[in-house]
Amino acid sequence: xxxxxxxxPSPTGFLHVGTAQSGLYNWLFARKxxxxxxxxxEDTDRERSTKEYEQNIVxxxxxxxLTWDGEITRSSSNQPRYQALLGKLLSEGKxxxxxxxxxxxxxxxxxxxxxxxxxxxxxxxxxxxxGREAGGIVRLAVDEASDRIISFDDELRGRVEFKQALxxxxxxxxxxxxxxxxxxxVVDDADMEITHVLRGEDHISNTPKQILIYEALGFPVPKFxxxxxxxxxxxxxxxxxxxATAVLDFKKDYLPEALVNxxxxxxxxxxxxxxxxxxxxxxxxxxxxxxxxxxxxxxxLNWLNSQYIKKLSSAEFKRVAELPHIxxxxxxxxxxxxxxxxxxxxxxxxxxxxxxxxGLLKWKKAxxxxxxxxxAAVRKILDAWQAEDADAEILLRNTLDSAATELGDRGLVxxxxxxxxxxxxxxxxxxxxxxxxxxxxxLERVDAAIEKLRT
RNA sequence: GGCCCUGUCGUCUAGCCCGGUCUAGGACAUUAGAUUCUCAUUCUAAGAACACGGGUUCGAAUCCCGUCGGGGCUGCCA
Numbered sequence: 001x002x003x004x005x006x007x008x009p010s011p012t013g014f015l016h017v018g019t020a021q022s023g024l025y026n027w028l029f030a031r032k033x034x035x036x037x038x039x040x041x042e043d044t045d046r047e048r049s050t051k052e053y054e055q056n057i058v059x060x061x062x063x064x065x066l067t068w069d070g071e072i073t074r075s076s077s078n079q080p081r082y083q084a085l086l087g088k089l090l091s092e093g094k095x096x097x098x099x100x101x102x103x104x105x106x107x108x109x110x111x112x113x114x115x116x117x118x119x120x121x122x123x124x125x126x127x128x129x130x131g132r133e134a135g136g137i138v139r140l141a142v143d144e145a146s147d148r149i150i151s152f153d154d155e156l157r158g159r160v161e162f163k164q165a166l167x168x169x170x171x172x173x174x175x176x177x178x179x180x181x182x183x184x185x186v187v188d189d190a191d192m193e194i195t196h197v198l199r200g201e202d203h204i205s206n207t208p209k210q211i212l213i214y215e216a217l218g219f220p221v222p223k224f225x226x227x228x229x230x231x232x233x234x235x236x237x238x239x240x241x242x243x244a245t246a247v248l249d250f251k252k253d254y255l256p257e258a259l260v261n262x263x264x265x266x267x268x269x270x271x272x273x274x275x276x277x278x279x280x281x282x283x284x285x286x287x288x289x290x291x292x293x294x295x296x297x298x299x300x301l302n303w304l305n306s307q308y309i310k311k312l313s314s315a316e317f318k319r320v321a322e323l324p325h326i327x328x329x330x331x332x333x334x335x336x337x338x339x340x341x342x343x344x345x346x347x348x349x350x351x352x353x354x355x356x357x358x359g360l361l362k363w364k365k366a367x368x369x370x371x372x373x374x375x376a377a378v379r380k381i382l383d384a385w386q387a388e389d390a391d392a393e394i395l396l397r398n399t400l401d402s403a404a405t406e407l408g409d410r411g412l413v414x415x416x417x418x419x420x421x422x423x424x425x426x427x428x429x430x431x432x433x434x435x436x437x438x439x440x441x442x443l444e445r446v447d448a449a450i451e452k453l454r455t
Numbered sequence: 456g457g458c459c460c461u462g463u464c465g466u467c468u469a470g471c472c473c474g475g476u477c478u479a480g481g482a483c484a485u486u487a488g489a490u491u492c493u494c495a496u497u498c499u500a501a502g503a504a505c506a507c508g509g510g511u512u513c514g515a516a517u518c519c520c521g522u523c524g525g526g527g528c529u530g531c532c533a
Contacts, residue, residue, distance in 0.1 A: 045532060048533090098531095157461095160460080175531090180530090201460065202526090265467075293526065294467060295467075299466075417492085424493090426494040426495085427494060428495070429491090429493090
C-alpha cells in the first residue's frame with residue numbers, strides 16, 4: 001500500500017514554523033516512500049477560519065518549496081459527509097445528545113479537579129430518553145466502566161497506552177449537522193485514505209479519542225507518529241510573544257532553503273548539517289525523528305542562512321535582497337558578511353555616498369593632518385590608477401602598499417582611505433570597495449574627505 | 456489536580472536498544488590566537504554536559520527502581 005500523508009492546518013492564524021516543520025517531515029516521508037503528500041485546510045471552526053489565513057498557509061508552504069500533491073481540500077466541503085456519519089452513529093446508539101449547559105460542565109470539571117478525580121464527563125443522558133432527543137451537542141458514547149486499555153504504536157515513541165475509562169463521553173459535534181475537530185479529522189483522514197498521520201506531539205492525548213471514532217465508524221486506523229514540538233528559548237511553547245513565529249515573518253531576512261534546512265535538522269540528525277530537503281528525503285527514516293522538543297535557536301538559523309547566502313550568484317542575491325540595481329562587484333563584499341538579508345542596507349556605501357564625521361578619518365595616535373597628507377597621497381595614486389586593467393585590484397593594492405611602507409604604518413594610509421570610501425569604522429577593505437564603486441566614485445569620495453578635513 | 460510525552464555542554468545533538476573502545480564526539484554560540492588598517496571570511500585552540508538518589512554489575516551516559524525538572528492534553532478550539 002502506498003504511503004499517503006497530509007498536513008492539516010486550521011486557517012485560524014498565520015502558518016506557524018512548527019506547523020511548517022511538521023509539513024516538512026510529512027513531505028520528506030512521502031518523498032522517501034514515493035507516496036503522496038496532501039494539504040487539507042481544517043476549517044471546521046467557521047467562526048475563526050478565514051480565507052486570508054488560508055492564503056497565508058498556501059503562500060508559506062509555496063515559499064518553502066513544500067509542494068503538495070493534487071488539489072487542496074477543505075473540511076468545510078465535507079460537511080454533508082460528517083452529517084451523514086454523525087446521524088449514523090446517533091441512530092446506532094453509538095453517539096447521543098448531551099443537554100448539559102456549559103456552566104454545568106464547567107462546575108463538574110472544577111469539582112473533579114478539587115477532588116483529584118480524573119477530568120471527564122460521563123453523561124447522564126447517555127442511556128436515557130434525553131440522549132435521543134435532538135438538540136445540544138453530540139457526544140460519543142464511551143463505556144466508562146470498561147477496563148480496556150486503548151493503545152497505539154507510535155512510529156517514534158513505541159506503544160502508548162490510555163485507559164478508556166478516563167476518557168468520558170467526549171464531544172464530536174456541535175450539533176448533528178456540525179462536526180467538531182476530532183470527528184472531522186477522522187472522517188477526512190479515512191476518506192483520503194491517509195496511511196500515516198504525522199503531527200505534533202500535542203495530539204498524543206487526542207489519539208485515543210480518535211481511535212474510538214475510527215472504531216465506531218468501522219474505519220481502519222492509520223499509523224501515527226507524533227513529532228516533537230518547537231520551544232522558545234525559555235523552553236515554553238514557541239508563540240508570538242517570542243518574536244517571529246509565522247513562516248512569512250522570516251521571508252525578509254532568510255532564504256527558504258536555510259529555514260527548511262534549519263527546521264529539518266532541528267528534529268532529526270542527518271549525515272550532514274547543511275543540506276537540502278531533497279538530500280534529507282534520501283536518508284529520512286521516520287523512526288529516527290527525535291522524541292524530545294527542541295529550542296528554536298535563531299543563532300543556528302542565522303549561521304545556516306549565512307552559509308546559503310554565500311552560495312548565491314550576484315543575480316540571485318540582488319533578486320532576494322530586492323536590490324536589483326546594486327553593482328555586481330559589490331555583491332561578494334556584502335555576501336561575505338551578511339547574516340540576514342535585510343541587513344544589506346548596512347552596505348549602502350557601495351552604491352551611495354557615505355556620510356560621517358571628519359574625526360573618524362583620524363588613525364589611532366596619528367592626527368588629522370597626517371590623515372590629510374595620507375589622503376593627498378592616496379588621491380595621487382588613485383588618479384594614476386589603471387582601473388580598467390584586468391589586474392586593477394592588485395595594481396592598486398601594490399602602489400598603496402609601497403606608499404604605506406614609506407610611511408612606516410599601513411593604517412596611516414588604509415584607515416583614512418577606507419573611512420573616506422565607506423564612512424564607517426568597521427567596513428571592508430578599501431581596495432575592494434574602490435574596485436566595486438569604480439575609480440570615479442572613489443576619487444570623488446577621497447576629494448570629499450580632503451574637503452572635510454580642510455574645514 | 457488527572458492522564459500522557461520527554462530529560463547528555465548555554466543551544467541542537469552523537470553515543471543508550473546490543474554495559475567496558477567515552478579522561479563523553481560533532482555543530483552553533485562564546486573566549487583566545489593566526490592572517491590584518493578596521494570589519495568579515497578562513498584556519499587553530501580553549502572552556503563547557505551524562506538532572507538527582509538508590510540498586511544490579513568486576514565495570515553504567517548506557518540496564519532496573521524512585522525522585523525531581525520541562526512540555527502537552529484535560530473546550531460546544533484545532
